[in-house]
Amino acid sequence: MAATFTQPHAHGRLFSTSPVAKPTRKLLSPFTVRMSLQENGPSVAVVGVTGAVGQEFLSVLTDRDFPYRSIKMLASKRSAGKQMTFEGRNYTVEELTADSFDGVDIALFSAGGSISKQFGPAAVEKGTIVVDNSSAFRMVDGVPLVIPEVNPQAMHGIKVGMGKGALIANPNCSTIICLMAATPLHQRAKVLRMVVSTYQAASGAGAAAMEELELQTREVLEGKPPTCNIFSQQYAFNLFSHNAPVQPNGYNEEEMKLVKETRKIWSDLDVKVTATCIRVPVMRAHAESVNLQFEKPLDEDTAREILKNAAGVVVIDDRASNHFPTPLEVSNKDDVAVGRIRQDLSQEGNHGLDIFVCGDQIRKGAALNAIQIAEMLL
Amino acid sequence: MAATFTQPHAHGRLFSTSPVAKPTRKLLSPFTVRMSLQENGPSVAVVGVTGAVGQEFLSVLTDRDFPYRSIKMLASKRSAGKQMTFEGRNYTVEELTADSFDGVDIALFSAGGSISKQFGPAAVEKGTIVVDNSSAFRMVDGVPLVIPEVNPQAMHGIKVGMGKGALIANPNCSTIICLMAATPLHQRAKVLRMVVSTYQAASGAGAAAMEELELQTREVLEGKPPTCNIFSQQYAFNLFSHNAPVQPNGYNEEEMKLVKETRKIWSDLDVKVTATCIRVPVMRAHAESVNLQFEKPLDEDTAREILKNAAGVVVIDDRASNHFPTPLEVSNKDDVAVGRIRQDLSQEGNHGLDIFVCGDQIRKGAALNAIQIAEMLL
Structure with a gap:
């Protein structure tokens, strides 16, 4: 899958000229230093960062001023080593391995079901809360399947800092x-x-x-x-x-x-x-x-x-x-x-x-x- | 509406290269003289001949060897006078008027509801059987609304040569x-x-x-x-x-x-x-x-x-x-x-x-x- 690190919305360009497409997302220069980099924020990992959804994770984190202490850019071996800029800082894409989740509070997964199955439980073992965009765990008993506006109660108290990992599934689009x-x-x-x-x-x-x-x-x-x-x-x-x-x-x-x-x-x-x-x-x-x-x-x-x-x-x-x-x-x-x-x-x-x-x-x-x-x- | 007389399928060219589009229609040279020109066939008029459906009427008449004694090409004043070739003969597009239907057995209308309302009943008065592709008469009591494979019985004996005109409606696509x-x-x-x-x-x-x-x-x-x-x-x-x-x-x-x-x-x-x-x-x-x-x-x-x-x-x-x-x-x-x-x-x-x-x-x-x-x- 082609990576478009510095132009996360390159694929949206077909519509940029449309008289009816009015993107309301705040457009920020990659050189803007955001307040979202906070000492007391969680450490975050983005798994599948080079994909369409991975790139959108980054956009949304910025748009919503999501606070974080650190962020890891994870992808397959093929993409590892690529350079990217996010919120004014330079990052190197790292290869996803079982060790990737040491010290990670929240991992946002969007790299397909087999990657989630392979690495999701390992991340949870390390105390990471995994929010998984694949279908791998959606129908598993005990895994909350959550649309925040619809069934927030399904999260039943899962929080960063509770001392253990968890899996939460994002429903299908x-x-x-x-x-x-x-x-x-x-x-x-x-x-x-x-x-x-x-x-x-x-x-x-x-x-x-x-x-x-x-x-x-x-x-x-x-x-x-x-x-x-x-x-x-x-x-x-x-x-x-x-x-x-x-x-x-x-x-x-x-x-x-x-x-x-x-x-x-x-x-x-x-x-x-x-x-x-x-x-x-x-x-x-x-x-x-x-x-x-x-x-x-x-x-x-x-x-x-x-x-x-x-x-x-x-x-x-x-x-x-x-x-x-x-x-x-x-x-x-x-x-x-x-x-x-x-x-x-x-x-x-x-x-x-x-x-x-x-x-x-x-x-x-x-x-x-x-x-x-x-x-x-x- | 743009007329494409000699290339009735110009609009289909987007698909002509497709590996999955396999048109099965018999493609005939406009110079082919068809057997469908028959002394004992009906006289036909095509109303709205320059439109997409009008052009398709001609293709289908050819594909199905529809017999006819004569055929009139009718359209709005704007298109009148244009030259076209059909089954090896040259035709001049004529302006649609109340007199267009003298001696016409079957008129195929596809020029919009207002044209059908204006000229359809006049054609019927002259003894023409009108097959109307517009929505003008579909829901009128007594007008058969027919899909031949579905409700042929609705035609209840309407035939060329019965000595009077009739309206038959083509359902919506x-x-x-x-x-x-x-x-x-x-x-x-x-x-x-x-x-x-x-x-x-x-x-x-x-x-x-x-x-x-x-x-x-x-x-x-x-x-x-x-x-x-x-x-x-x-x-x-x-x-x-x-x-x-x-x-x-x-x-x-x-x-x-x-x-x-x-x-x-x-x-x-x-x-x-x-x-x-x-x-x-x-x-x-x-x-x-x-x-x-x-x-x-x-x-x-x-x-x-x-x-x-x-x-x-x-x-x-x-x-x-x-x-x-x-x-x-x-x-x-x-x-x-x-x-x-x-x-x-x-x-x-x-x-x-x-x-x-x-x-x-x-x-x-x-x-x-x-x-x-x-x-x-x-």
């Missing part, structure tokens, strides 16, 4: 983005069943997938055959069923994450979820069409008010001007946007709603959520 | 593509409720929208602001709620077409449908994620067999190699492709299925369906 909007409604009217269709961005498959989408698009526009390395088929001007392996029940693993993680996060084994996950030629934000069936009636005006008051959610629902959430408008944004809020005509007695949700896959779908979890550890 | 797959299952197990999320191509908004998507994509890749003439926002590397006006109930008109046309085509006022219609940056084929709830149990293996035997449907459902329908693979194809056929985990007792459907919006979603209707008139 599609689950986070869906539940940011669905949970406030669930809390009011209890969701019985949810039918989700996703429109997923390239970023979910990493920086190399984003590069491939851009490359393929250039190739197709030039009349050349598209390069298919990351995905097995043309992605430019096309869409396809999510590339995760398909299980014997016909659902792919991405879809089953939505089914299973929702149950765990809501502590509700009875909630019925079905999902169809599709990749669309969009760079870094996911969209989801969500049909909800409620135990109690919930009218659309009440739902809209609930969502307007929900933390981390912004309502974009302007019917007159046909302005609703789009992936581009939420790219590089923290909040999940929800719109197309309407009473489902196919259900009676106000027991159903349709909504359309968009969220930045790399940010709230991954890095931001993990760092919000890390903030709860302090 | 999303409805046709959805019902091609849903109907064979409905006939077996009765659909009670359907939740549809669409992934709609540029072509549904016409040739100019396809050109804008291509232009915008080039601009964004060059770091320029995207040109937004047809749509109000960036379409390249983005997606947005369908641009049809939103009704007071929160559904846009495209979604309500799915709701209402399904009821009429199935002659089932009780079927519950909800839909969320989204435009994605794809050129000419729509995709739809469809969740089905049945009165009777229907297992996925039976459903797959039913679909394999359904006319106009091809099953692409290879779980092992993650090969399912894509817009690119169905572009320029007649058949609607269906895959991701699986038992819906959120419904009990095999009463639910999820499917994913793709169909060429210009072809089966518009021109092909209309010409299949025209064939039934002979």
